[in-house]
Each structure stands twice: as structure tokens, then as C-alpha cells.
Amino acid sequence: MREPVIGIDLGTTNSAVASVEEGRPRVIPSRAGGRLTPSVVGLTPKTGERVVGGKAQALAEEHPECVVWATKRFIGRRFTPELLQAAKAVVPYQLVGGNTGDVRVKMAGRTVPVTQVSAMILGELKLDAEAHFGRPVNKCVITVPANFDDGQRQATREAATIAGLDAIRLINEPTAAALAYGLSRGFQGHALVFDLGGGTFDVTVLEITDGVYEVKATGGDPALGGEDFDLKIVEWLLAQVEDSHRELVHRDAVSMRKLKVAAEQAKRELTEYEETLISLAGLGDHTQGGWKLTGLETALTRDFFEQLIAPLSKRCLDVCASVMQEARMDPRSVDTVLLVGGMTRVPLIRRLVADFFGKAPSTDVNPDEAVALGAAIHADELARQSGAALLLDVVGNSLSVGVLGGRVRRLINKNSSVPVVAKELFYPGSHGQTEARISIYQGESDLQDENRKLGEVVLRNLQGTSRTDTPLEVTFELSNEGILSVRAADLKTGLSEAVRLEARPHLPGQEAERLVKEQAAYAQKQAREDAQKTEDKFRKLLERGDKLAKLLQQSAKENPGEQAEAAVTNVQSLLDSGRAALESGDAEQCAQVARQLNQLLSGR
The missing domain is CATH 1.20.58 (Methane Monooxygenase Hydroxylase; Chain G, domain 1)
Structure with a gap:
């Protein structure tokens, strides 16, 4: 029997694993009995034992300082003061920087790399699959947001390695969802995937014809998701706490966790009902043994909730408009709109999408499971090498080289088809220069400071006396998984250097090996x-x-x-x-x- 190959949706809020059995993609149930695994990880306060999913959520009720969630927003990112400030508005746990600039979280008194947190979730999904098949499972396809950069993709691969998984392919989440929809429904034409998950928002336009999935344009907002919608309710609830207790509640981790859980529950209920009642007790300063605790009784209507989230909803439509412009299409020329991600269950989102595209979005696919099912289909295709589906993806963000004056020169434009190779000649900034540091940027601005720096290629021992005597050829090669390779060569001497992404965070080798053994x-x-x-x-x-x-x-x-x-x-x-x-x-x-x-x- 062929070795099982699984598809994994490593989500911000929930994760899922699926496989193709008897020709049909199916979600593999967790060992705990559910179809989704909350992307929550904790360490018990006394023994430091890891807990993942529902058990971690339960631990958070009493020990929120021992639990982290939504860490996908930080994987593969470089720890900076700006990132730290942005994180404080979204999550209560503390972020710290590692020795190589990677992001780590404080949990139960321990400092844990974000990559390891993802590895713990992936490891749990691997165990679910092995329990399902009764045998070892090693090979997988993992989905990532379309706008994930090279560092984030590499960090996802690193997490898979720690978890004991061989990620044979990374596939963009919207493409995976369209794959699940297209193969299961026999769809042909232009499809738009509206993917509003827990932490990120992606929009992708694909043309699907006879098993060929060609991405026409993709875009998104990496800081927009269900967590941000929940935060709007949390802020509203906090404003209703008595003045004398509000600051205590805001500083208290247990109380803020109660507000967060209540906000998530209220959002779900307002999907079905016009009004929901919120009743909370035990809000206040829990560090002082329950001193000065208060409660909160209120009601939230769907109409008022929609007012709270109106600015976030508008950001979704702004992204849609931008993507349609890049695809050179009228929104109403899209043949079908596929909703992906739990947030797309919110009635306001569905109404706005229907109004913008002039048609009701498809609800035939479970929005929480579509990405995992698509990953499983692609994993099965790769394992069987059947060629039933051909994926033609595009670059999610422009890739450039930094030049004098704080500007960038673009080598690969956003929405270029992948795989792609681009070459261009550059010259040193001054005469007699013996070293050239070629900076690599991602983003749509012409200014370096407004883009994200991915790393550098360093060429040493340059020998030209004049700038024009030292032509430097820079080559960008982007794989169909969005993995970037960069090479710089001195055409005069033949000296060349492959990319050293010094700005890309990673785990030190010895630590990575230790985490693999620990897992x-x-x-x-x-x-x-x-x-x-x-x-x-x-x-x-x-x-x-x-x-x-x-x-x-x-x-x-x-x-x-x-x-x-x-x-x-x-x-x-x-x-x-x-x-x-x-x-x-x-x-x-x-x-x-x-x-x-x-x-x-x-x-x-």
C-alpha cells in the first residue's frame, strides 16, 4: 500500500489535516474527536508538559500566562520594536527576540521560538494522521498565505522538519481552496477566492480550465483576520467595565482572556441570531487573590456589531478592488466567489461580497476545511504524479534590489507567473569599492524603508578601480512554491556568491537539532x-x-x-x-x- 501523504492547513486560529481516500478528500478527525485543532499551545505551570488544541484552550482559562495562540502572525518575521508594538494590540503574551533575530514567546516562564510553537501544532496533526492510518506518516503538503514572504515560508518548512514531517510542497491557501472546489464541483471559468481567516486576509483570482489552475492576480492584508474582528468586541466590552475597575481589567491576563473568549462566542452567535447576551463574572486583578473583582452584563446586537467592524470590512473590499484592478477584470465578470475561513460566515461579510461582485458567494464548501482538503488533493496528485491538475501560481509581492538614494529597483513584479528567473546588472556605489552588499526587498513601494528587507548577498574582493569596470549581475530565481534564491556575480572576475539571508531569522543549528529530538x-x-x-x-x-x-x-x-x-x-x-x-x-x-x-x- 502506498505511503499516506497528507495535506495540512496550518491556520492562525484553527488547523486541519486531510487526506484523499478512495478518490475523495476527507478531513482526518483529531484524536480528541473534532475536525479542527485550535492553533493554541500551552505548557502546564508545574510540570511544563505541553498541551495543544482544546486542552491548551482549557488551560488558558486558569493560566493564560501559560498559553499562546495566533503565533502564525509572527512566524518567519524579524523581531523589531515595530513588530512588538503591533503585537501588543493583538495578543497579551510577551514577545522577545532570539539570538538570530527570530521571534519568541514567553510561556509558563519559558522562552519558546514561534517556529517551535508551529512545530508543536504540526506534530499534533501528524499524530492525528498516524492514529487514523495506523502507520507512520511523514510526507505532507502545507498551505501558507499567498502573501507569505521567503522567510515565512522557510520558517514554515523549518517547523515541519522539527515536527518530523517532509513538506514536499508549500501551496498558497487560496489556490488550495480553489483546487478543492474545482475538482469536487467540476468548475470551469474565473473563480475568486475570498480567504478571511483568523490572522490573514487573501484574495486570489484564478482561471480554471480543464484541470489547469492559473492564478491571474493575488493580494491581501497580512494583519487582518478574525483576531482583529474579535478585538473590536473586546474593546467595546472593556469600555463598559466600571471606571474604577477598567484599568485593572485591562492589565489582568485572566480578565482579558475572559473578554476574548466572550467576544469569539458573541461573534459566532451573531452569525445565527440578531442579538446575543454577554454575562461575565470575575473581572479584575487576579494577581491579588481576587481582590476587587467585578462583573459585566450586556447585550450585543448584530446591527451594532456590524458598525464596530465596518472599518475592517471596508479594508476587505479595498483589497478586492486592488486585486481586480491588477487582474484587469470587472468584479462582476468573476464567475464564482468561493468563501474560505471562518470569518466568512459573518452575514455582513457575505452581504458585502455579494454586493461587490454582483452575485451570491458559494457556500457549497465548508470554509474551515476547504484549504486542508485542497492541500490533500494536491498532495495526492504529487504522490501519484497523475497530472490531473496543473497549478500556475503568481508572485504575491514584488521583489527588488536596494539602490542608492534609499530606493529600490524592481526585478520581479507582483503577479508575475512562477517559477520565474530575473537578471539585471548593477555597479558598485563608488570607485575602488572592494565589497558590495546587495540588499533584497519585498514590497510595492519605490522606497527601501517602506518595503520589507529579506536579506543580503555580500560580494567581497572586488578588484575594479572604476565603478563601470565592475559589472555585478544579480539573479533572482523564484520557485513555484515562492522560495527565493538570489545569486550575485562579478562578471569581470567570475566571483559569485549565493544568497545569505542575514536579515532572515532562523533557529541556530544546535537549537534546531535539539528541538527535533525533543519533538x-x-x-x-x-x-x-x-x-x-x-x-x-x-x-x-x-x-x-x-x-x-x-x-x-x-x-x-x-x-x-x-x-x-x-x-x-x-x-x-x-x-x-x-x-x-x-x-x-x-x-x-x-x-x-x-x-x-x-x-x-x-x-x-
């Missing part, structure tokens, strides 16, 4: 515990299967026929196979029988 030890321990739980669940499943077999036998007696007899034979065969696998300790066979029995029992 492997955790996975082995967890797998042993899971094996016993899985066996117990499987025995109970066989008992349910026995009941189903008896019901089918009774039905076959009352209504005899070939179909009824075949149903009895099928279930009995599965039960016999399951008991034999249990007796021989064949975990993979047990998992296969479990999947088939669950489908029968659920009527799918």
Missing part, C-alpha cells in the same frame, strides 16, 4: 499512550459493529434479498478482519477497518 521523544511517548486508547476505542467500535450486524441480519430475514444479504456479509467480514487484526497487533489493518466501520455506522 521525536514527545511523539514516541504520545504514540504509546495513543495506541492503548486507540485499542480501547476499536474494541468498543467492534461492539457497535456487532449490534449493526444483528440489526442487518434481522432486516435480511424480514426483507430477504441479495442487497440485504450483501450488507450482512460486508459487515461480518469487516468484524472478522478487525478481530484478526486486533489479535495480531496489526495497527494499520485495525485503522482501516475502523474507518470503514465508522462510515457504515454514520451512514456515509
Whole structure:
């Protein structure tokens, strides 16, 4: 049997893992029983034991200082005062810088690299997949936001390596969603993917024809997502706290966590109802043993919520307008609009999208699962090398070289098709210069300070006496995954140097190796515990299967026929196979029988 290959949506708020089974993409349920895993990680206060997902959310109720979430916003970013200031408005936990400039979080008194936090989430999804298949799972496709830069993509790969996964491809989230939609619905034409997730917003226009997915334009806002919409409710709730307690509540981590959870719950309820009641107790300074605690009772209507989030909603439409302009298309010429991300369930968002594009958006695909399903489809395509779908993606952001005067010269324009190679000649800034530092920038501005610096290529031992005697050829090569390689060469001497992204944060080699070993030890321990739980669940499943077999036998007696007899034979065969696998300790066979029995029992 071919080795399982999985698709992973590593999300800001929730993550999911999926696979293609019997020709159909399916979300793999977590070992905890859900279809989504909250992207929340914690360390228990006394033992430092890691908890991920729902367990981490539960830990946050009593020990918010031991839990972090929405760390995807910081992965692959360089720690700067500006980033720190922006983070304070979104998350309560502390960010610190690592030795190489990477971002780290304070959690339960420990300093943990953001890359490791992502690795913990990926490791949990890997364990879910292995429990599902009853065998090791190593290869995967991971989705990333379309506007992720080289550093963020490389950091995602680094997290996968720490988690023991071989990321055979990174694929943009909107493209993955369109892949799931296109293959499952047989769609042809222009599709727009409106992807409003927990932390980022992406818009992508694709032309889908006979299995070819060609991206026409893509854009987004890396600092706009469900977390920001929640924050609007939190700010409103905080303003209603009594004046004498407001500052205490604002400084208290437990209280702010209560407001955050209440805001998320209110947002969900307003998707279905016109009004929601919010009742909170125990707000105040918990560091003083519950001294001076207060409560809050209020109601939030859908109309007022929509007023609160109107500025954020307008930012979504501004991005849509920009992307349509870059695609040189009228919004109403889009054939279908696909909603992705939990925030797209908000009625205001759906109304605005419908008004802007002149048609109701598609709701056929679960917005929380579409990205993972698309990743699974692409993973299956790569594993089988079937060529059923061809992805033609584009550059999410322009790539440039810094030049004199604080400006940049663009080598690769935004929305250029990938893979792409671009070359251009440059000259040293002064005569007799022996070293050239060629800075690489990402962004749409003509000014260096308004773009993001990705790194540098350093050429030493230049020998020309005049600037014009030293032509330097700079080559940008961008892969179809958005990974950037840069090379600079002195054409006079033949001296060349590959990119050294000194500005790109990364984990030191020894620390990365230690984290890999730490993750492997955790996975082995967890797998042993899971094996016993899985066996117990499987025995109970066989008992349910026995009941189903008896019901089918009774039905076959009352209504005899070939179909009824075949149903009895099928279930009995599965039960016999399951008991034999249990007796021989064949975990993979047990998992296969479990999947088939669950489908029968659920009527799918």
C-alpha cells in the first residue's frame, strides 16, 4: 500500500489535516474527536508538559500566562520594536527576540521560538494522521498565505522538519481552496477566492480550465483576520467595565482572556441570531487573590456589531478592488466567489461580497476545511504524479534590489507567473569599492524603508578601480512554491556568491537539532499512550459493529434479498478482519477497518 501523504492547513486560529481516500478528500478527525485543532499551545505551570488544541484552550482559562495562540502572525518575521508594538494590540503574551533575530514567546516562564510553537501544532496533526492510518506518516503538503514572504515560508518548512514531517510542497491557501472546489464541483471559468481567516486576509483570482489552475492576480492584508474582528468586541466590552475597575481589567491576563473568549462566542452567535447576551463574572486583578473583582452584563446586537467592524470590512473590499484592478477584470465578470475561513460566515461579510461582485458567494464548501482538503488533493496528485491538475501560481509581492538614494529597483513584479528567473546588472556605489552588499526587498513601494528587507548577498574582493569596470549581475530565481534564491556575480572576475539571508531569522543549528529530538521523544511517548486508547476505542467500535450486524441480519430475514444479504456479509467480514487484526497487533489493518466501520455506522 502506498505511503499516506497528507495535506495540512496550518491556520492562525484553527488547523486541519486531510487526506484523499478512495478518490475523495476527507478531513482526518483529531484524536480528541473534532475536525479542527485550535492553533493554541500551552505548557502546564508545574510540570511544563505541553498541551495543544482544546486542552491548551482549557488551560488558558486558569493560566493564560501559560498559553499562546495566533503565533502564525509572527512566524518567519524579524523581531523589531515595530513588530512588538503591533503585537501588543493583538495578543497579551510577551514577545522577545532570539539570538538570530527570530521571534519568541514567553510561556509558563519559558522562552519558546514561534517556529517551535508551529512545530508543536504540526506534530499534533501528524499524530492525528498516524492514529487514523495506523502507520507512520511523514510526507505532507502545507498551505501558507499567498502573501507569505521567503522567510515565512522557510520558517514554515523549518517547523515541519522539527515536527518530523517532509513538506514536499508549500501551496498558497487560496489556490488550495480553489483546487478543492474545482475538482469536487467540476468548475470551469474565473473563480475568486475570498480567504478571511483568523490572522490573514487573501484574495486570489484564478482561471480554471480543464484541470489547469492559473492564478491571474493575488493580494491581501497580512494583519487582518478574525483576531482583529474579535478585538473590536473586546474593546467595546472593556469600555463598559466600571471606571474604577477598567484599568485593572485591562492589565489582568485572566480578565482579558475572559473578554476574548466572550467576544469569539458573541461573534459566532451573531452569525445565527440578531442579538446575543454577554454575562461575565470575575473581572479584575487576579494577581491579588481576587481582590476587587467585578462583573459585566450586556447585550450585543448584530446591527451594532456590524458598525464596530465596518472599518475592517471596508479594508476587505479595498483589497478586492486592488486585486481586480491588477487582474484587469470587472468584479462582476468573476464567475464564482468561493468563501474560505471562518470569518466568512459573518452575514455582513457575505452581504458585502455579494454586493461587490454582483452575485451570491458559494457556500457549497465548508470554509474551515476547504484549504486542508485542497492541500490533500494536491498532495495526492504529487504522490501519484497523475497530472490531473496543473497549478500556475503568481508572485504575491514584488521583489527588488536596494539602490542608492534609499530606493529600490524592481526585478520581479507582483503577479508575475512562477517559477520565474530575473537578471539585471548593477555597479558598485563608488570607485575602488572592494565589497558590495546587495540588499533584497519585498514590497510595492519605490522606497527601501517602506518595503520589507529579506536579506543580503555580500560580494567581497572586488578588484575594479572604476565603478563601470565592475559589472555585478544579480539573479533572482523564484520557485513555484515562492522560495527565493538570489545569486550575485562579478562578471569581470567570475566571483559569485549565493544568497545569505542575514536579515532572515532562523533557529541556530544546535537549537534546531535539539528541538527535533525533543519533538521525536514527545511523539514516541504520545504514540504509546495513543495506541492503548486507540485499542480501547476499536474494541468498543467492534461492539457497535456487532449490534449493526444483528440489526442487518434481522432486516435480511424480514426483507430477504441479495442487497440485504450483501450488507450482512460486508459487515461480518469487516468484524472478522478487525478481530484478526486486533489479535495480531496489526495497527494499520485495525485503522482501516475502523474507518470503514465508522462510515457504515454514520451512514456515509
